[in-house]
Amino acid sequence: MFFFFLSLPVQIEMMKKVVIVGSGAGGATVARELASFFDVMIIERGARVEGKDAFKCYANVPSAVKIMRAFCLGGTTVVSVGNGVRFHDEIAGIRLDYENVERDIGVHPLPDSLMGEGTRMIAESASDMGFDVERMPKFIAASKCIQDGRCAFGCSTSAKWTALNFVEHAEKCGASVITETVVEEIVVRGGEVKGVVARPSHSTNAKFIEADAVVLAAGALETPLLLQKAGLPASPDSLFTDTFITVGGVIPERTKKDARINFSREIPMGIFIQFENFILSPHFARDLPNALRRNGINARNSEVLGIMVKIKDEEKGVIRNGSVEKGVSAHDAEILAEGASIAGAILVNAGVLPGSLVSTSPRGAHPGGTAKIGVAVDRNLETEASGLFVADASLLPEAPGAPPILTIVALAKHAADVLKELC
Numbered sequence: 001m002f003f004f005f006l007s008l009p010v011q012i013e014m015m016k017k018v019v020i021v022g023s024g025a026g027g028a029t030v031a032r033e034l035a036s037f038f039d040v041m042i043i044e045r046g047a048r049v050e051g052k053d054a055f056k057c058y059a060n061v062p063s064a065v066k067i068m069r070a071f072c073l074g075g076t077t078v079v080s081v082g083n084g085v086r087f088h089d090e091i092a093g094i095r096l097d098y099e100n101v102e103r104d105i106g107v108h109p110l111p112d113s114l115m116g117e118g119t120r121m122i123a124e125s126a127s128d129m130g131f132d133v134e135r136m137p138k139f140i141a142a143s144k145c146i147q148d149g150r151c152a153f154g155c156s157t158s159a160k161w162t163a164l165n166f167v168e169h170a171e172k173c174g175a176s177v178i179t180e181t182v183v184e185e186i187v188v189r190g191g192e193v194k195g196v197v198a199r200p201s202h203s204t205n206a207k208f209i210e211a212d213a214v215v216l217a218a219g220a221l222e223t224p225l226l227l228q229k230a231g232l233p234a235s236p237d238s239l240f241t242d243t244f245i246t247v248g249g250v251i252p253e254r255t256k257k258d259a260r261i262n263f264s265r266e267i268p269m270g271i272f273i274q275f276e277n278f279i280l281s282p283h284f285a286r287d288l289p290n291a292l293r294r295n296g297i298n299a300r301n302s303e304v305l306g307i308m309v310k311i312k313d314e315e316k317g318v319i320r321n322g323s324v325e326k327g328v329s330a331h332d333a334e335i336l337a338e339g340a341s342i343a344g345a346i347l348v349n350a351g352v353l354p355g356s357l358v359s360t361s362p363r364g365a366h367p368g369g370t371a372k373i374g375v376a377v378d379r380n381l382e383t384e385a386s387g388l389f390v391a392d393a394s395l396l397p398e399a400p401g402a403p404p405i406l407t408i409v410a411l412a413k414h415a416a417d418v419l420k421e422l423c
């Protein structure tokens with residue numbers, strides 16, 4: 001007994017400190033996995049916000065393809081639309097344990113109760129034309145979902161899983177969370193990571209925070225910059241974004257099979273059709289009514305049907321001195337055009353007025369590929385600097401052309417497993 005009391009403080013003192021930079025899909029996962037074993041500190045540049053306010057955290061990046069992301073606790077997952085898709089069984093020899101990830105996040109195919117009438121019409125039209133329509137696996141709890149179509153703005157009822165769930169789990173296990181603080185530098189000396197330099201967003205005073213290990217999970221646009229600043233390799237000139245457009249048009253009242261259709265309030269992307277280089281999925285983009293208006297068509301949101309064309313784009317984007325250049329290559333344009341023509345045909349077959357079809361400008365919501373395995377990190381996801389790991393979308397080898405959260409979480413779990421073994 002006496003012995004136990006004597007040794008307890010010593011054990012606490014010896015707990016290794018892991019600093020995690022960023023709290024999105026990757027960072028929150030590592031925090032959750034390690035919080036019971038290490039002294040974990042999450043440093044996040046964004047604020048802690050309520051689910052319903054997530055849209056205020058968008059920190060989109062302008063370029064020919066507008067790149068979407070969010071800065072807040074939980075990262076870009078707070079504005080996700082809840083799609084949980086597998087796409088690689090393994091990456092660079094790392095087996096991805098999707099079953100575990102799906103159980104932790106709660107992934108299920110979209111149930112009938114959450115399938116809107118507009119989505120059903122698109123599904124029927126596509127099946128009618130011979131396409132193979134699949135239910136989208138979702139991490140949305142049907143019992144809590146109020147079906148207001150605002151997934152990408154933030155969920156007001158916590159029906160949708162976000163990385164905030166993992167952050168809160170980590171906090172319960174003892175992790176500390178510092179928000180509204182930017183990590184400006186990773187400190188590496190003698191080939192080993194020593195900590196980070198971080199600055200509260202509203203201060204000019206940066207301070208050094210010592211760590212035994214650092215996990216970089218600041219997202220694909222920030223992580224390569226921090227690596228390069230530390231003199232470490234990255235792949236900032238192979239950025240992809242899963243570029244997408246949304247094709248849509250007007251469905252006249254008389255064509256509606258069901259007067260309750262209110263597509264803009266449905267759960268987005270409830271089904272999908274997989275092609276070799278792209279997917280099609282029902283999507284109401286807020287830009288569709290604007291695009292229609294520019295063509296002289298005034299349509300209410302409830303009269304619009306749309307389909308997203310999301311492609312595996314070429315990894316030709318470049319991050320340089322903090323600015324991003326990402327365009328649509330000739331190859332990307334060809335795939336977008338092919339997808340758009342099929343999407344248009346499905347919409348017209350569903351009853352959309354052919355003369356009303358419009359498209360939104362290209363955007364990208366899945367930036368990745370900027371700190372690849374084999375370039376920036378080894379198969380342990382460790383950089384050349386011992387103790388410095390990467391665990392975010394930067395690691396992805398190529399554009400998935402599909403939602404990447406499950407894969408990022410699986411890779412982050414791998415990083416956490418390695419850290420548990422090494423330390």
Ligand SMILES: Cc1cc2nc3c(=O)[nH]c(=O)nc-3n(C[C@H](O)[C@H](O)[C@H](O)COP(=O)(O)OP(=O)(O)OC[C@H]3O[C@@H](n4cnc5c(N)ncnc54)[C@H](O)[C@@H]3O)c2cc1C
Pocket residue numbers: 021022023024025026027043044045046068069070071072073074075076077079080081082083084085152181182183184217218219220222365366367391392393394402403404405406408
């Ligand atoms: C509208 C939208 C809908 C989406 N829907 C889906 C979907 O349904 N399913 C899916 O699989 N994917 C979806 N995605 C993509 C998915 O959200 C991202 O791919 C994923 O969150 C990326 O994870 P990450 O860990 O790399 O980065 P993020 O989740 O973006 O996290 C990075 C974190 O690092 C923080 N950070 C950045 N720089 C610093 C710094 N210097 N210091 C401290 N903190 C820093 C950021 O604030 C952020 O919190 C969607 C994306 C968007 C934009």
